[in-house]
Amino acid sequence: MTARDLGQVLFIVGAGASYPAPSSLPDFGGLVADIYKEVDPPMVGPLAAVQTKGGPSWEAVPDLMNHQQRTELKFFAQHEYDVVLGMLERRIDGDPRKASTLRRAAQTVLERTVEPNSLHFALVRLGQRFGQTLLVTTNFDRLLSIAAKREKYSSTSFALGEIPNPSRSAEFAGILHIHGMLPQKSERGSSLILTDQDFGDAYLRRHIIPSFLYDAARIFHLVLVGYSANDSPVRYLLNAIAADERHFNDLKPRYAFVGCDPDDERTPVEWQSRGITPIAYDRANNHKALGDLLSRWSEIIPDKRNTSRVQIYLKSLAKMDPDSPDGVEGRSFLRYYVSRSNPSELAELARLLASKAASPIWLSLLNQAVRDTQRRG
Numbered sequence: 001m002t003a004r005d006l007g008q009v010l011f012i013v014g015a016g017a018s019y020p021a022p023s024s025l026p027d028f029g030g031l032v033a034d035i036y037k038e039v040d041p042p043m044v045g046p047l048a049a050v051q052t053k054g055g056p057s058w059e060a061v062p063d064l065m066n067h068q069q070r071t072e073l074k075f076f077a078q079h080e081y082d083v084v085l086g087m088l089e090r091r092i093d094g095d096p097r098k099a100s101t102l103r104r105a106a107q108t109v110l111e112r113t114v115e116p117n118s119l120h121f122a123l124v125r126l127g128q129r130f131g132q133t134l135l136v137t138t139n140f141d142r143l144l145s146i147a148a149k150r151e152k153y154s155s156t157s158f159a160l161g162e163i164p165n166p167s168r169s170a171e172f173a174g175i176l177h178i179h180g181m182l183p184q185k186s187e188r189g190s191s192l193i194l195t196d197q198d199f200g201d202a203y204l205r206r207h208i209i210p211s212f213l214y215d216a217a218r219i220f221h222l223v224l225v226g227y228s229a230n231d232s233p234v235r236y237l238l239n240a241i242a243a244d245e246r247h248f249n250d251l252k253p254r255y256a257f258v259g260c261d262p263d264d265e266r267t268p269v270e271w272q273s274r275g276i277t278p279i280a281y282d283r284a285n286n287h288k289a290l291g292d293l294l295s296r297w298s299e300i301i302p303d304k305r306n307t308s309r310v311q312i313y314l315k316s317l318a319k320m321d322p323d324s325p326d327g328v329e330g331r332s333f334l335r336y337y338v339s340r341s342n343p344s345e346l347a348e349l350a351r352l353l354a355s356k357a358a359s360p361i362w363l364s365l366l367n368q369a370v371r372d373t374q375r376r377g
Helices: 028-039 041-051 067-077 081-092 101-110 118-126 143-150 196-205 208-219 232-245 266-272 284-298 304-318 325-340 343-355 360-376
Strands: 009-013 132-137 157-159 174-177 221-225 255-260 277-282
Touching: 009 118, 028 041, 028 081, 028 101, 041 067, 067 081, 081 101, 081 196, 118 132, 118 143, 118 284, 132 143, 143 174, 196 208, 196 232, 208 221, 208 232, 255 266, 255 284, 266 277, 277 284, 304 325, 304 343, 325 343, 325 360, 343 360
Parallel strands: 009 132, 009 221, 132 174, 157 174, 221 255, 255 277
Antiparallel strands: none
């Protein structure tokens, strides 16, 4: 948390941030299925069949398809969505000189909503660095920009080759769409990285995105939000970072918010084995815990808009039992608050605790947190 306040965290936002209502955009697999609805309706049934839990394997789907369609169904069932889109584009858009039907369909699907959700607003607040918005996203939608404008934060967006090079400078800022972005009103968009050919060109041939990530991983703690470890974009992202880790030892620790069931121990380990420290949360209720967590975090960061909110929480903390579940959470906040506060703020906190007749344990915890901060400093 303190690293974020010092401008040392770079959030990388995936499709999962745009799932919750009212945004309700699809994940990569859902996007592929929706594109087929636009350009090849006979494939809708077979795709739905292999997506259904307990449904038939791709070989057993009875609907009549030609060999190309059945091959696409096979890779769809294997979750290789970028490969599927590459095959589909070659089949329906054989002439590269003409406008791509597939890309028009993708834009149609993604432009169905322009309404951000609570995750977008929380991420925009958390993405404030030296007075400007800094967020990286693999999403094509412009919902982060819309959220930033509504919150009256900077909302300048860049895509692909226009993205600035990572830097510790305060001038390194923007909502950076590393896989491309849609147009928004009078603002133009860019090409989109959709197919396996697109990913190969950006990651392997031109090295546009790996070069950006290499530099960013040395300057910032990368924090991934809204990804599954099996997403095609994540595989490219993580492979790029892991490859660099073998050659350099100055990469900062990386993190990912990971949604899983409470008894699922495998998913966090899968992220850990890829060099990412997982921050696990309960995925129930459409990942509600993630939205709650990020919203709560965004409400306690140092920001003039949060001053009254933080004071209200500190007053409630003074009345808590330090050993209760809320008190345990309060202890964590107290350590964080001390680490970011100046001497006058700490003196005011001590007076507040005393005036509210707080448990002596809180004053003891405050003194210990101050000593620990001074030793680290």
